[in-house]
Amino acid sequence: MTIDLSRRAAIVTGAGGGLGRSHALALARYGARVVVNDMSPDGAEAVAQEIREAGGEAMVRVCSVTDRDAVEAMVASAVERWGSIDILVNNAGILRDRTFARMDIEDFATVIDVHLMGSVNVTKAAWPHMREKGYGRIIFTTSSSGLYGNFGQSNYSAAKMALVGLMQTLALEGGKSGIRVNCLAPSAATQMTAGLYSEDDLKGLSADLVSSGVVALAAEDAPTRVILLAGAGAFEQAHVTMTRGIYVGDAPDAAEQIQAQWAAISDRSDEAVPASGAAQYHHEVRHPDRFASRSRVA
Numbered sequence: 001m002t003i004d005l006s007r008r009a010a011i012v013t014g015a016g017g018g019l020g021r022s023h024a025l026a027l028a029r030y031g032a033r034v035v036v037n038d039m040s041p042d043g044a045e046a047v048a049q050e051i052r053e054a055g056g057e058a059m060v061r062v063c064s065v066t067d068r069d070a071v072e073a074m075v076a077s078a079v080e081r082w083g084s085i086d087i088l089v090n091n092a093g094i095l096r097d098r099t100f101a102r103m104d105i106e107d108f109a110t111v112i113d114v115h116l117m118g119s120v121n122v123t124k125a126a127w128p129h130m131r132e133k134g135y136g137r138i139i140f141t142t143s144s145s146g147l148y149g150n151f152g153q154s155n156y157s158a159a160k161m162a163l164v165g166l167m168q169t170l171a172l173e174g175g176k177s178g179i180r181v182n183c184l185a186p187s188a189a190t191q192m193t194a195g196l197y198s199e200d201d202l203k204g205l206s207a208d209l210v211s212s213g214v215v216a217l218a219a220e221d222a223p224t225r226v227i228l229l230a231g232a233g234a235f236e237q238a239h240v241t242m243t244r245g246i247y248v249g250d251a252p253d254a255a256e257q258i259q260a261q262w263a264a265i266s267d268r269s270d271e272a273v274p275a276s277g278a279a280q281y282h283h284e285v286r287h288p289d290r291f292a293s294r295s296r297v298a
Contacts, residue, residue, distance in 0.1 A: 003219045006031030008137075009082040010218065011075070013065050013122055014092030016043025019141075019188055019207045023089050026211035027218060028056035032087060035078045037061045065092045065118030068125075075125040085126045087137045087218045090119035090163075100154040108155040115141075115159035120166070127179075136179035137218045140167050142227065144185050147238055160185075164227060164240070171225040172276060180224035182217045185238065186210040187231025204232040242280060244270040247289035 010027050014020040016038030024034045028051040036051070038044040041062045048058035059081065063070035078085055093115050096107035119140055130136030145153045146160025164183055171181040188207040213230040216222065227238040246264050248257045258265070274280060 003030050003215055005087070005215075005218060008086040008218070009033045009035070009078055009084055010087035010089065011035040011037060011078060011085060011122065011126065012089040012091055013037045013118070015047055016040040017047075019186055019210060020089075020091040021047045022188075022207040022211040023091060023214045024058070025050060025054075026208075026215050027087065027089075028054065028058065030215055031056075032218070033057040033059075033082050035059050035061055035074065037063065037065070037074060037092070039064055064114075065090075065122055066113050068121050071121045072125045075122070075129065079129055084133050084135075085129050086133075086135055087139075088122060088126050089139045089141075089214055089218070090122060091141050092118055093141065095153075096155060097152045099152050103155065108158075111155035112159050112162075115156070116162045116166075119163060123166075123170070127174075130174070130179050131177040134178040136174065136177070137222055138167075138170065138174075138179065138181045139214060139217050140164075140181070140183045142167075142183040142185045144187070144229065147185060147227070167227075168225060168240075168276075175224065180222050182222065182224060183227045184210070184213055184217065185227060185229045186213075187229075206232075209233045239273050241268070241271040242274055242283065243268055244272075245283075245287070247287040249290065 005027060008031070010032045012020050012024040012027065012034060015024040015036045020038065024036050024047055028034050034051055034056070036044045036048045036058055039062065044060045044062055048060045051058040059078070061074040061077065063074060065071060075085055094111060096103070096111050098107065123138060126136070140163040142163050143156065143160040144150070145157045146164065149157055167181050167183045174181055187205055188210050189205045209232055210230045213228050213235055217226070217228060229236040229238055243266060246261050248254045251257060
């Protein structure tokens with residue numbers, strides 16, 4: 001199947017270099033008109049010019065995603081020019097790595113503000129336009145650091161996992177309006193990873209090998225509520241799952257039973273991917289072991 005984005009308008013934040021640049025160029029190759037957002041005027045204009053020279057259409061908007069007024073103006077200008085915002089790639093980010101014990105609280109808050117609230121700001125500005133049109137594709141940039149943890153990145157990890165929660169709920173809320181919301185967890189050698197990993201570790205981790213995943217998540221037949229992992233040309237999916245667990249009821253030794261049965265609680269053989277947060281409640285009040293214990297008593 002051929003993906004055609006020629007009728008779509010996209011915003012890519014942090015698109016002046018690295019992953020954002022690759023995402024913007026990839027979307028443009030498939031026909032999308034692209035708003036190239038970045039804090040660097042030179043970087044943003046260079047990417048926009050690449051798109052134009054390849055026969056595409058692009059506009060530059062220089063602003064921080066933490067500036068709500070500027071973000072709203074960016075979205076409004078794109079809608080005014082192209083009539084819609086169909087695709088939003090929340091890519092802008094920063095690092096302030098340090099162990100939690102040594103990290104300034106300001107550096108924790110700044111990373112949360114850029115990654116989480118920056119994504120919220122742009123999404124909130126685009127959301128009503130997508131709802132009105134009945135169509136939208138939103139991609140949040142999460143990270144394996146958020147999904148699985150990474151030493152020295154408590155602020156970044158917290159922000160990136162928060163975006164997964166945001167994606168889960170917005171996918172539910174946007175479904176009836178034709179808005180599909182997903183997460184991308186990229187592995188790529190960019191300016192943000194410079195100095196963090198060895199050259200051997202970063203071999204083959206070109207940003208360009210990630211962006212085809214963005215195109216797929218921006219397509220008309222894109223899925224929703226997917227956490228797509230991407231790097232070095234490989235693609236995987238992560239899930240937030242729930243195990244079958246155990247039932248101990250109101251036993252006086254409930255805590256001891258939990259302690260003794262960690263293996264059973266952790267057993268993933270019958271795990272499920274809940275359709276929503278309510279699935280935990282429904283599972284617990286209807287736990288199979290609950291009724292099995294009643295049958296034994298009877």
